[in-house]
Amino acid sequence: xxxxxxxxxxxxxxxxxxxxxxxxxxxxxxxxxxxxxxxxxxxxxxxxxxxxxxxxxxxxxxxxxxxxxxxxxxxxxxxxxxxxxxxxxxxxxxxxxxxxxxxxxxxxxxxxx
Amino acid sequence: xxxxxxxxxxxxxxxxxxxxxxxxxxxxxxxxxxxxxxxxxxxxxxxxxxxxxxxxxxxxxxxxxxxxxxxxxxxxxxxxxxxxxxxxxxxxxxxxxxxxxxxxxxxxxxxxx
DNA sequence: AATATTATTCGTAATTTTGCGAACAACAAA
DNA sequence: TTTGTTGTTCGCAAAATTACGAATAATATT
Numbered sequence: 130x131x132x133x134x135x136x137x138x139x140x141x142x143x144x145x146x147x148x149x150x151x152x153x154x155x156x157x158x159x160x161x162x163x164x165x166x167x168x169x170x171x172x173x174x175x176x177x178x179x180x181x182x183x184x185x186x187x188x189x190x191x192x193x194x195x196x197x198x199x200x201x202x203x204x205x206x207x208x209x210x211x212x213x214x215x216x217x218x219x220x221x222x223x224x225x226x227x228x229x230x231x232x233x234x235x236x237x238x239x240x241x242x
Numbered sequence: 243x244x245x246x247x248x249x250x251x252x253x254x255x256x257x258x259x260x261x262x263x264x265x266x267x268x269x270x271x272x273x274x275x276x277x278x279x280x281x282x283x284x285x286x287x288x289x290x291x292x293x294x295x296x297x298x299x300x301x302x303x304x305x306x307x308x309x310x311x312x313x314x315x316x317x318x319x320x321x322x323x324x325x326x327x328x329x330x331x332x333x334x335x336x337x338x339x340x341x342x343x344x345x346x347x348x349x350x351x352x353x354x355x
Numbered sequence: 356a357a358t359a360t361t362a363t364t365c366g367t368a369a370t371t372t373t374g375c376g377a378a379c380a381a382c383a384a385a
Numbered sequence: 386t387t388t389g390t391t392g393t394t395c396g397c398a399a400a401a402t403t404a405c406g407a408a409t410a411a412t413a414t415t
Contacts (some may be wrong), residue, residue, distance in 0.1 A: 138268035153263030155251035
């Protein structure tokens with residue numbers, strides 16, 4: 130049995146999957162892209178960029194925070210959000226390595242194509 | 243819940259989210275990494291690498307196929323799987339651009355850190 | 356024809372995700 | 386104190402995800 134059937138995966142794999150999962154929704158990609166294009170902004174600014182209710186935006190922000198990709202700071206009565214630089218770099222590197230792993234090939238599966 | 247009809251996102255954003263979502267599970271990351279390390283292999287080989295039932299592996303493979311990241315070819319009585327080179331490159335480029343978009347910053351949200 | 360191998364599909368269940376409006380909390384302003 | 390602004394949380398519902406064993410299909414072997 131090549132892989133012990135104990136239902137776990139290596140840390141690197143779980144970490145990459147966690148980052149990918151956090152990015153696995155267009156609203157969250159939109160949020161990240163928006164935040165990445167500036168220093169920081171308020172919840173209301175993000176909300177105005179998205180075609181969904183504020184309650185839902187708040188939920189997506191929570192998921193991104195839990196994944197470590199963004200941070201939020203209370204500035205009464207507003208909340209300022211920004212990219213979490215450290216984990217953003219971690220994610221960047223994880224994806225970079227993942228794709229770099231691909232070996233060059235001649236032909237795959239389908240020689241007739 | 244599939245975004246309500248009048249609430250959509252740009253194609254690029256949806257595409258990146260779709261790739262990310264497909265990568266958002268450790269089993270699928272494992273499969274992709276395994277396939278990326280070789281030319282191609284059979285279902286049984288993939289199955290042996292994972293700590294989950296074959297029915298579940300089959301489901302994950304279907305998701306990766308639907309996302310366009312892999313392909314499967316029947317070679318009775320086996321099925322040969324491989325990375326879909328074209329879409330893999332598309333995904334690679336999409337992630338690369340996404341992370342490249344980040345502007346360099348001095349300090350974010352938390353000057354006291 | 357009967358049997359073995361390989362992988363998908365079916366049926367089902369538990370959990371998570373996505374979404375919204377309403378209610379709420381915290382603070383500022385009038 | 387009352388009102389307004391900002392954003393989170395609550396309560397709920399629909400849909401998707403993840404997982405497994407059993408059944409099935411397709412082919413090769415005996």
